[in-house]
Amino acid sequence: MSHLISDRVFVIDQSRCIGCEACVQACEECGTHRGQSLIHLEYIDRAMSTQTAPMVCMHCEDPTCAEVCPADAIKQNENGVVQSALKPRCIGCSNCVLACPFGVPKYFSRPDQMMKCDMCYDRSSVGLKPMCASVCPSQALWFGTLDEFGATREGALIFELRFGNQAVPTKVGTVVHDISAGPINVTVPVPGLWQEDPFGLEAAVP
């Protein structure tokens, strides 16, 4: 199964995020949702660390947001990109906001609408980088061909995460260094308190 959109793949490596917020600013410039930043960026635990957590839509193969939408307003296009809510249909119930395992859709009360990351479809559909990936200085957000990824990046891409019993295949690739360990399991507690060794330094010591 191909994960390509016009032979390119969107990649996220949250661990590389430096919290510069360039993506937040760039997201607002996207042609499909001008003026609204739809990317999420927040501190994991501000009291303990400067580490930030960026999140774009992972474009699930079988989008939970679309399945729980009472208005049938969320559609996946022919390239597997999950679009923002259809404006005439969205009734602003926030089911998608509360159902998405990645916490991606945003509800805007003024227009009474949900909006979400659509991988800057005006750009990515013609091979251009989504706005966030075009400005990310640490390449936590990256867009390119698999060959480019293999030639310039460490690690491998995984296209499935698990949330409890639920496997969620995604179109967006997540960087891991141990692909043989299988899907990223979000609900299994990370061994040890991550705050005690946030950069993996102690774990790396033999």
Add this chain to the structure above:
Amino acid sequence: MRNSADTRRSGLPLQPRAAAIALLSVAVVLVLVFLGSSGLQWFDAALAGYLIGVLMAVFAVVYRYLVWLQRPPTAMLNRRGWESFRRRGRLARNVGGLVGLATTNLLAQGFIRRRATSRWAAHQLVFWGCALAAVVTFPLTFGWLHFESVGQDGSEYRAYLFGVGTSSFQATSAVGFLVFHLLNVAAFLVIAGVLIFLYRRMRDPGALAVERSGDFLALAGLFAVSVTGLFLTASTLWLEGRFYSFLTNLHALTVILGLLYIPFGKLFHIFQRPANLGVHYYRSDGETGDQQACRRCEEPYASSRQIADLCEVLGQVGFDYGDGTGGIFQQICPSCRRKMVTVAQAARVGGFG
């Protein structure tokens, strides 16, 4: 992957209950036509094609609406919306507020204005144009409304509603001009709205990128109905009735195709959008009820009712986000979910940095 809910939902290709109610709706319209036109006395046979188009549209709209209501999330919202509306101690206030809510949301459509004034202006023009056209053409087609000349010289007319005479007016008066040109007014409103919509779309690369054929088809259909309607007036006023017969058929064809498009295309939102009122009551109810605390950060993030309903719907559509201990992932707030994904990912690359 989730369990295939599609297999559970599938069954007969045609849903008998929805089809039966849709057929009943068609029968109700036919009865109303018979009664309203004094036993078809005032039914205009020249408009029979329009009536057939309306009946087919009624069947398809009712059928699709009922099938839509059966989707698990829609059924849940439909049930909860009505429950919230009828809640004891709130019913009177909800009924009182309904008129205002429907006026702001469904008629004035303020939520569109808050997105963009030009989009709102275009939508208002199309909406009121279509509403005006519907108010005139449906009663005419059903035989509920007809005009009769007062006297023999055709200078004065009287409108009859359900066979009952109303006030008369001079054909050449301002009132007469307006009455006879109401559909032209509607056509100009719709065309103006369509042109604004087109202008916005053609200048917006973002909108074009996510464009689907249905978006343009709806505008093309509205434009075709309006323009062919205006052709009839043009033929009468300036071409001495030339091509009138052909233009009548052309206009009827566009209208009937338009009516048939409503249940299947973008315009079906006319019937879906009022569900927003149910959301309003559901949300107000939720805000005053128990709040769901995030299982991770323990902060409230949504109404307990909505989270419980959502968890039920997730199961109905085939998802299993359970953690094996009775908890469901959606009982964690969206912010914590994003953080958890990041922590889990970082663990797979040897930590942050």
